[in-house]
Amino acid sequence: MTHTHDQALRSSGLRVTKPRLAVLDAIGSRPHADTNGVLAAVRVELPAVSHQAVYDCLNALTEAGMLRRIQPAGSVARYELRVGDNHHHVVCRTCGAVADVDCSVGDAPCLTASEHHGFEIDEAEVVYWGTCPDCSTA
Amino acid sequence: MTHTHDQALRSSGLRVTKPRLAVLDAIGSRPHADTNGVLAAVRVELPAVSHQAVYDCLNALTEAGMLRRIQPAGSVARYELRVGDNHHHVVCRTCGAVADVDCSVGDAPCLTASEHHGFEIDEAEVVYWGTCPDCSTA
DNA sequence: GCGTTTTCTTGAATGAGTCAAGTAAGGACG
DNA sequence: CGTCCTTACTTGACTCATTCAAGAAAACGC
Numbered sequence: 001m002t003h004t005h006d007q008a009l010r011s012s013g014l015r016v017t018k019p020r021l022a023v024l025d026a027i028g029s030r031p032h033a034d035t036n037g038v039l040a041a042v043r044v045e046l047p048a049v050s051h052q053a054v055y056d057c058l059n060a061l062t063e064a065g066m067l068r069r070i071q072p073a074g075s076v077a078r079y080e081l082r083v084g085d086n087h088h089h090v091v092c093r094t095c096g097a098v099a100d101v102d103c104s105v106g107d108a109p110c111l112t113a114s115e116h117h118g119f120e121i122d123e124a125e126v127v128y129w130g131t132c133p134d135c136s137t138a
Numbered sequence: 139m140t141h142t143h144d145q146a147l148r149s150s151g152l153r154v155t156k157p158r159l160a161v162l163d164a165i166g167s168r169p170h171a172d173t174n175g176v177l178a179a180v181r182v183e184l185p186a187v188s189h190q191a192v193y194d195c196l197n198a199l200t201e202a203g204m205l206r207r208i209q210p211a212g213s214v215a216r217y218e219l220r221v222g223d224n225h226h227h228v229v230c231r232t233c234g235a236v237a238d239v240d241c242s243v244g245d246a247p248c249l250t251a252s253e254h255h256g257f258e259i260d261e262a263e264v265v266y267w268g269t270c271p272d273c274s275t276a
Numbered sequence: 277g278c279g280t281t282t283t284c285t286t287g288a289a290t291g292a293g294t295c296a297a298g299t300a301a302g303g304a305c306g
Numbered sequence: 307c308g309t310c311c312t313t314a315c316t317t318g319a320c321t322c323a324t325t326c327a328a329g330a331a332a333a334c335g336c
Contacts, residue, residue, distance in 0.1 A: 015282065015333050035323075053284050055324070060283090073209035076323060090257045099255040117237040119228045121268035130259035153302050153313060173292075191315050193293070198314090214292065277336105284331070290324085300315070306308090 012064040019049050023057040024081070027067060031080045032089075032098040038079065070098070072127055088125070092132035101128060150202040157187050161195040162219070165205060169218045170227075170236040176217065208236070210265055226263070230270035239266060 005024040009016045019042065026041035027033060033041065039054045058079060061067040068082040072091045078098060090099045143162040147154045157180065164179035165171060171179065177192045196217060199205040206220040210229045216236060228237045 017283065017333075019284075048285090050285050052286080052325090056283070069211060071209075071211035073207060073215070077211070090254060090259060092257065099257065101254060116228060116239060116266070116268075118271035118274075119230065119237065119266070119268040120274055121228060121266045123267040125265045125267060127263045127265075128254070128257070128259045129261040129263060130254075130257045133256035136256075136258055155302075155314065157315075186316090188316050190294090190317080194314070280333105280335090282331105282333075285329085287327095289326070292321105292323095294321075295319085297318100298316085300313105302311105302313075304309105304311090306310105 008066060012066060014060060014064055018046055019053045020057050020061065022046055022049070023054060023061065024066070027079050028081055031100075032070070032078045034076045034078050036076075072096075072098070088127065090128040090130060090132075092135055093129055094131055094135035097132045097134075099132075146204060150204060152198060152202055156184055157191045158195050158199065160184055160187070161192060161199065162204070165217050166219055169238075170208070170216045172214045172216050174214075210234075210236070226265065228266040228268060228270075230273055231267055232269055232273035235270045235272075237270075 005021050006016050008024075009020060014020065022042040022045050023038055025045075026038045030037060030041060035051075035054065035058065038058065039049070039051055042049050042054060058067065058069075058077075062069050062079070066082055067079050069077050069079055070089060071077045072089070075091070075096050085102070087100045087102050090101055091097070143159050144154050146162075147158060152158065160180040160183050161176055163183075164176045168175060168179060173189075173192065173196065176196065177187070177189055180187055180192060196205065196207075196215075200207050200217070204220055205217050207215050207217055208227060209215045210227070213229070213234050223240070225238045225240050228239055229235070
């Protein structure tokens with residue numbers, strides 16, 4: 001695990017540091033964690049990390065393409081390991097819970113906007129809004 | 139214009155006030171404006187409105203379904219008049235510009251998530267990420 | 277090891293958005 | 307038209323995620 005992340009960091013041209021490995025581990029085991037959750041998880045291993053270090057790691061790893069940042073309206077930033085499967089997210093309007101869903105229409109159609117106003121589009125992000133099972137029953 | 143908004147407010151059970159009419163006018167003429175932009179536009183007509191009043195109006199109107207709030211990752215909240223056409227947005231990664239795009243796959247398919255984890259889904263939001271014409275050339 | 281570069285620590289600042297208490301305005305009803 | 311109750315607005319303080327800045331520490335090529 002750690003060794004895998006180790007290599008991934010090197011091949012992205014990033015230095016291998018304890019905070020970065022801990023951040024990757026934290027997000028691997030808690031997908032959709034927010035910055036505070038990551039910070040808490042990282043501090044289990046490394047009690048002395050600063051919050052700034054975690055912000056820096058999250059930004060560096062996101063920029064390098066190893067993490068994906070998701071930020072539904074009204075929510076703080078959340079992170080997940082970037083995987084190549086083009087999945088999307090369902091968000092609960094009540095409690096903010098996030099779950100993964102596969103792309104409903106395949107990969108290619110998602111990138112096809114009918115009228116793109118001259119924009120060069122490189123990604124289509126889909127967020128499904130609704131109510132999670134727990135909030136439905138309550 | 140004002141008269142139309144007047145009736146729309148009444149039929150949503152909201153009182154008709156100057157700040158609300160001004161907010162609706164502002165967003166009608168500047169789609170995708172953020173809160174500060176709305177505040178500035180409103181103060182052209184009503185120099186004395188408080189920022190809190192604008193926040194309250196935006197929340198009330200959004201809750202009543204007259205406005206749609208859009209908030210792409212890394213951006214502050216933006217608003218547009220809610221129209222029934224299920225359109226989506228392209229966002230420029232560089233400058234944050236927002237433009238409308240029609241739904242590429244029609245209305246119904248957008249709401250079909252293949253595996254919904256028990257969520258009751260009521261809306262699908264699509265954000266296309268890319269680079270706007272201005273930022274492409276620069 | 278040595279030195280350079282990147283990353284982390286520390287501490288303060290920014291800014292969108294919210295909270296709370298009191299005043300003002302909307303509008304139903306007489 | 308005037309009264310009264312309710313909803314909306316004003317004022318001002320506050321929260322909290324995120325960023326900025328300067329110096330210390332760690333990574334890693336040589």
